[in-house]
Amino acid sequence: MSQFPVYLVDVASDAAVEASLIEGISDSNVSDWEDAWMPALARALQQLKEKGVDRRFWPQNRHWDWRRKAEAFKGLLAAPSFSIVCQGMTQGLMIVETLESCRLPHQKGKPLVYIQYLETAPWNRPGLSAEHPRLKGVGTLLVRAAIELSRSEGFGGRIGLHSLPQANAWYANVCGMSDLGIDSAKENLRYFEMTPEQAEAFIAKGV
Numbered sequence: 001m002s003q004f005p006v007y008l009v010d011v012a013s014d015a016a017v018e019a020s021l022i023e024g025i026s027d028s029n030v031s032d033w034e035d036a037w038m039p040a041l042a043r044a045l046q047q048l049k050e051k052g053v054d055r056r057f058w059p060q061n062r063h064w065d066w067r068r069k070a071e072a073f074k075g076l077l078a079a080p081s082f083s084i085v086c087q088g089m090t091q092g093l094m095i096v097e098t099l100e101s102c103r104l105p106h107q108k109g110k111p112l113v114y115i116q117y118l119e120t121a122p123w124n125r126p127g128l129s130a131e132h133p134r135l136k137g138v139g140t141l142l143v144r145a146a147i148e149l150s151r152s153e154g155f156g157g158r159i160g161l162h163s164l165p166q167a168n169a170w171y172a173n174v175c176g177m178s179d180l181g182i183d184s185a186k187e188n189l190r191y192f193e194m195t196p197e198q199a200e201a202f203i204a205k206g207v
Contacts, residue, residue, distance in 0.1 A: 001026065008086055009136040017135070019086035021145055025070045025093055029083045032090035033066045040122040059128060060164040061119060066093055069117055079116070082145050084138055092138035094118045096146055102158055103180055104193050112158035112193065113150040118142050143175055147199045157199030162189040176202055 001024040007016045022029075041062060048058055073079040078099045084092040100114035120138040122128050146159045162183060163171050168190050171177045177192040194202070 006084070006141050008084075008091070008138060008141070011133050011136050017086060019084055019091065019141075021141060022083045022085060023080065025066070025081040025083050025095070029085075029090045029093060030067050030070055033093070036089060037066075037121055041128075044122055044128045059122075059125070060166050064117065064119060066119075069095060073116075080149060082142060084141060086135060090121065091124060091135055092118075092120045092142050094142040094145065096149065096159075098149075098153055098155075100160060102160065102193060103191065104178060104195065107158065107193070107195060110158060111153070111155045112160045113146050113153065113155060115143075115146055115159060115161035118161075139170070140174070144203065147194070147203065150199070156196040158194060158196060159199070160191065160193040162186045162191050164189065176205075 001022050003020045003022040006019050006021045008019050009015070010017050041059070045058060045062065070081065073081060073095050079095060079097050081096070082092075082094045083090055095116045097114045097116055098111070100112055102108055102110045102112050118139065120142075123134045124136070124138050126133050143159070147157045150157050150159055159177075161171070168179075171192045172179050175192075175194065176198050177194045178198070180191045180193060182188050183191045
């Protein structure tokens with residue numbers, strides 16, 4: 001698996017820490033999900049329950065099974081995957097597809113990279129970790145990886161995705177993607193797309 005040096009931010013010290021962006025999801029990544037992510041998520045959910053937080057505000061991807069997802073897409077050339085490892089632990093996972101087309105009127109029909117699944121470790125998610133997130137920048141690095149894949153495929157940086165409601169504001173405001181509204185054919189999730197110009201702006205912003 002190819003890997004590239006990248007940097008995350010340690011929230012406690014506000015210092016940059018070196019990480020690796022890896023093409024692929026390995027057995028060790030899935031083991032980290034099972035052995036570390038799942039127990040951390042279970043603890044976080046228990047805390048939310050004890051605090052009386054309405055289930056509507058619990059993580060909407062809490063039922064995701066990364067072992068099943070990794071197996072389902074394994075070996076498919078049109079479904080590359082990525083992982084981010086830092087401090088000896090998997091910090092983020094993503095699976096994309098390269099067979100989808102744009103829906104924006106002025107981009108319609110042009111190929112894009114579609115983000116099928118993207119998740120960061122529970123301890124990196126604001127409002128879910130017990131104190132404060134440990135590392136910042138995992139999600140943006142994965143979006144950047146999708147953009148770079150789109151460019152290498154000749155798609156100009158175009159990407160698209162259906163967002164869980166809790167992430168709508170992040171994709172719209174932080175990533176600067178175009179909101180194409182509710183997609184009734186996809187569980188009434190909002191669909192977002194990024195144009196080549198928006199990709200340039202996202203990279204320039206360096207978020």
